[in-house]
Amino acid sequence: MKLVSANVVAFGKLRGVNVSFDRGLNVFRQINAYGKTTLCNFIRAMLYGFKYNRVGGVTDASHFQPWGGNERFGGSLTVEHNGEIFRIERFFGTTQKQETLRVFNEKTGREVNWQAQPGEFLLGLTVDSYDRSTYFPQEAVTIVSNDNLESHLANLVQNGTENYDKIQEKLRNYKKNLRYEKGIGGQIAKLEEQKHILERQLCEVKQNKRRSAEIDLRLEQIERESVSLELRRQNIENSASDLRRKIAQAQPAAEVINARVQLAELQDRLAKVPSDFEADFTRCDNLARQISMLPATAHKSDTPRRRTWLYGVAGALGLTGILLIVLGILQIVSVTVGVAVGCVLAALGVACLFGVGKSANRRDADRDPSVASRNQLLDEYFSVAHKYVFADNDIEKTNRALWEAHSRYLSDLHTMETLKTFADKPQQDIAPMENQLRTFSEEIKEISEQKNALFTERGQLSEERRRLDVNSVEIEDKILNIEEQQRRAEYSYKVADIVTDLLARAKDNLSSAYLPRLCARTAQLLREISANDLEVTLDRNFVIALRERGQTKPMSEFSRGVREITLLCFRVALSELLYDNEIPILIVDDAFVNFDENNFMRATALLKKLSERTQIIYFTCHSRTGNFAR
Numbered sequence: 001m002k003l004v005s006a007n008v009v010a011f012g013k014l015r016g017v018n019v020s021f022d023r024g025l026n027v028f029r030q031i032n033a034y035g036k037t038t039l040c041n042f043i044r045a046m047l048y049g050f051k052y053n054r055v056g057g058v059t060d061a062s063h064f065q066p067w068g069g070n071e072r073f074g075g076s077l078t079v080e081h082n083g084e085i086f087r088i089e090r091f092f093g094t095t096q097k098q099e100t101l102r103v104f105n106e107k108t109g110r111e112v113n114w115q116a117q118p119g120e121f122l123l124g125l126t127v128d129s130y131d132r133s134t135y136f137p138q139e140a141v142t143i144v145s146n147d148n149l150e151s152h153l154a155n156l157v158q159n160g161t162e163n164y165d166k167i168q169e170k171l172r173n174y175k176k177n178l179r180y181e182k183g184i185g186g187q188i189a190k191l192e193e194q195k196h197i198l199e200r201q202l203c204e205v206k207q208n209k210r211r212s213a214e215i216d217l218r219l220e221q222i223e224r225e226s227v228s229l230e231l232r233r234q235n236i237e238n239s240a241s242d243l244r245r246k247i248a249q250a251q252p253a254a255e256v257i258n259a260r261v262q263l264a265e266l267q268d269r270l271a272k273v274p275s276d277f278e279a280d281f282t283r284c285d286n287l288a289r290q291i292s293m294l295p296a297t298a299h300k301s302d303t304p305r306r307r308t309w310l311y312g313v314a315g316a317l318g319l320t321g322i323l324l325i326v327l328g329i330l331q332i333v334s335v336t337v338g339v340a341v342g343c344v345l346a347a348l349g350v351a352c353l354f355g356v357g358k359s360a361n362r363r364d365a366d367r368d369p370s371v372a373s374r375n376q377l378l379d380e381y382f383s384v385a386h387k388y389v390f391a392d393n394d395i396e397k398t399n400r401a402l403w404e405a406h407s408r409y410l411s412d413l414h415t416m417e418t419l420k421t422f423a424d425k426p427q428q429d430i431a432p433m434e435n436q437l438r439t440f441s442e443e444i445k446e447i448s449e450q451k452n453a454l455f456t457e458r459g460q461l462s463e464e465r466r467r468l469d470v471n472s473v474e475i476e477d478k479i480l481n482i483e484e485q486q487r488r489a490e491y492s493y494k495v496a497d498i499v500t501d502l503l504a505r506a507k508d509n510l511s512s513a514y515l516p517r518l519c520a521r522t523a524q525l526l527r528e529i530s531a532n533d534l535e536v537t538l539d540r541n542f543v544i545a546l547r548e549r550g551q552t553k554p555m556s557e558f559s560r561g562v563r564e565i566t567l568l569c570f571r572v573a574l575s576e577l578l579y580d581n582e583i584p585i586l587i588v589d590d591a592f593v594n595f596d597e598n599n600f601m602r603a604t605a606l607l608k609k610l611s612e613r614t615q616i617i618y619f620t621c622h623s624r625t626g627n628f629a630r
Contacts, residue, residue: 001079001080001081001122001123001584001585002021002023002079002080002081002584002585002615003021003043003077003078003079003080003585003615003617004020004021004078004079004080004085005018005019005020005021005077005078006018006019006021006039006042006043006046006075006076006077006078007075007076007077007078008039008042008075009073009074009075009076009091010066010071010073010074010075011038011041011042011045011064011066011073011074011075012035012038012041012042012063012064012065012066012067013035013038013066013067014035014038014039014042015066017035017039019039021615021617022615023615024611024612024614024615024616025607025608025611025616025618025628026615026616026617026618027618027620027625027628028617028618028619028620029620029621029622029623029625030619030621031621032621034621036589036590036619036620036621037137037589037619038064039619040135040137040587040589040619041064042064042075042077043077043587044119044127044130044131044135045064045074045090045092046074046075046076046077046088046090046118047077047088047117047118047119047122047123047127047130048117048118048119048120048127048130049090049092049099049101049117050092050099052095052096052099059094061092061093061094061099062094064092065092065094072091072092072093072098073091073092074089074090074091074092075089075090075091076088076089076090077090078106079118079122081122084105084106084107085105085106085107086103086104086105086106086112086118086122087103087104087106088101088102088103088118089101089102089103089104090102101118103118122584123584123585125578132542132571132574133571133574133575133578134575134583134584134585134586134587135587135589136568136571136586136587136588136589136591137589137591171496171499171500172500174492174496175493175496175497175500178489178492178493178496179493187489188486188489188490188493191482191485191486191489192486194482195479195482195483195486198475198478198479198482199479201475202472202475202476202479205470205472205475206472208468208470209468209472211464211468212465212468212469215461215464215465215468216465218457218461219458219461219462219465222454222457222458222461225450225454226451226454226455229447229450229451229454230451232447233444233447233448233451236440236443236444236447237444239440240437240440240441240444243433243436243437243440244437246433247430247433247434247437259419260419262415262419263416263419263420266412266415266416266419267416269412270409270412270413270416273388273409274387274388277388277406277409280384280385280387280388281388281402281406283384284381284384284385284399284402287377287380287381287384288381288395288399290377291374291377291378291381291395294370294371294373294374294377295370295371295374317345317348320345378393378395381395381398382395382398385398385399385402386398388402388405389401389402389404389405514577515538515539517577518538518570518573518574518577519536519537519538521573521576521577522536522538522544522566522569522570522573523535523536524573525569525572525573525606526565526566526569528602528606529565529569529599529602529603529605529606530562530565530599530602532548532562533548534546534547534548534566535547535548536566536570537552538570542570544566544567544570546558546562546566560594561594561595561596561599564591564592564594564595565595565599565602565603568591568592568603568606569606571586572586572606572610581613582613582614583610583613583614584614584615585614585615585616585617586607586610586614586615586616586617587617587619588607588616588617588618588619589619590619590620590621590622592604592620592626593622597624600624600626601626601627603626604625604626604627604628605626605627607628608627608628
């Protein structure tokens with residue numbers, strides 16, 4: 001693979017930057033803080049993208065978000081690979097979901113899908129391997145081994161290891177399906193989570209059983225309380241019934257009430273009768289006997305002829321008055337005139353009739369003394385009797401009416417005495433009993449409210465009891481089933497882990513085939529560009545040590561310049577071994593700032609020599625160019 005050009009739309013501090021690359025050596029000299037490292041990271045991001053997991057609250061992508069803006073950022077990278085030109089268009093956001101990647105074949109114009117990161121497809125390296133071989137940053141980092149590098153190195157030794165990566169990948173995927181290497185996930189974790197859920201459910205069921213037992217006890221208590229309240233209510237009802245019966249017995253009966261009403265009416269009627277009625281009745285009785293012993297009229301020979309014509313006049317006047325009254329009432333004539341004149345004529349007729357009688361009686365009395373005495377007695381009789389009865393001055397009718405009134409009077413007196421005896425029965429004070437009856441009513445109302453509350457609580461508890469009624473046996477069976485699946489999954493994971501370890505051991509045996517070659521090539525390059533005669537030792541984890549005058553020392557005991565030039569030689573040797581001496585690309589970001597002049601000249605000479613078959617992209621802010629200028 002070779003880089004052709006880079007088009008930065010927006011990336012970090014870079015905006016609208018277009019860069020073209022040659023096939024061999026490319027030296028980019030710019031002032032400090034121009035954005036050279038940003039451009040290196042742009043190339044890396046186009047090939048491998050970003051990780052969006054947050055560390056310290058930020059992601060890798062957020063480091064290169066354009067300053068002063070929140071828009072999507074990115075650009076395109078054009079590369080050459082196996083005679084084809086590809087354009088990688090990639091834009092980033094704040095999350096993985098916002099990132100877009102499209103790759104086009106520039107010759108055909110069609111979009112291609114590599115099913116992998118462009119860097120993995122073009123270079124055959126993961127992003128970690130890229131950082132350890134092809135990319136050489138300003139700050140040198142320790143090179144450590146990884147599976148991608150080891151698999152490439154193992155493939156150089158034995159073709160049979162070509163399937164090693166596939167086998168290990170399958171094993172890793174198989175193990176990952178069972179249990180994630182980092183974090184929590186996989187079938188075992190899911191089973192564990194399901195088991196925890198079921199255990200929580202089982203715990204809830206056990207708690208529910210305890211709650212159900214509490215509910216059952218409470219329901220029994222509610223039943224007892226309901227029975228007790230009902231018995232109490234019945235007792236109060238019985239007591240209230242007895243009390244109502246006593247109140248009814250203490251109250252006067254209907255007969256007594258009627259007697260009291262009749263007594264009051266009778267007393268009102270007797271109060272209107274004069275208090276001397278008895279004496280007046282006796283007097284009238286005596287007068288009536290005296291009158292009965294006197295003759296009613298004088299002797300015929302002595303009686304003068306009556307004036308009958310006066311009776312006719314009196315009758316005519318009376319009839320005329322009555323007729324006028326009737327006509328006035330019927331409004332045939334004027335009401336005022338008819339009634340008034342009629343009353344006057346009727347009164348004249350009565351007066352005339354009375355006068356004729358009086359004059360006749362006086363004449364009779366003048367003719368017979370006994371008649372005069374009788375008339376005097378009659379006047380006295382009627383003056384007394386008319387206080388109680390009125391019968392048109394007819395002594396017989398008046399006497400009969402007076403006897404009837406006296407009989408009623410005596411009967412009323414007797415009845416009053418009888419009613420007094422019956423109605424004056426002493427009345428019992430029922431106010432305390434009525435107060436007690438109201439107390440009973442309030443207690444019954446309170447008991448009804450308590451029973452209603454118990455009924456509501458019983459309904460709620462019964463519904464809760466129904467919801468809590470879950471069979472724990474089914475959950476326990478599920479837990480046992482999951483535990484069995486867990487045992488099988490753990491066994492499968494253990495077997496896969498053993499197989500992975502055995503394959504790793506087999507690969508360790510293969511590392512003894514490429515490590516000598518890598519050490520020898522690193523030492524050769526180190527002797528070519530360094531004045532020191534140093535030997536290089538290397539283990540399978542790429543831990544480098546230098547042997548000087550037969551003594552092996554760790555890299556930490558050497559100067560920074562020695563460490564960095566040794567690292568450069570190791571990277572070159574590693575890349576040569578990975579790509580069978582055909583290194584596709586090497587990006588160096590001002591990595592020689594700590595080299596002295598001699599080492600700098602040798603390092604630039606090495607890169608210039610490599611540029612004959614490798615694309616070298618060298619970024620620097622310094623004026624010295626070493627062998628690049630030559």
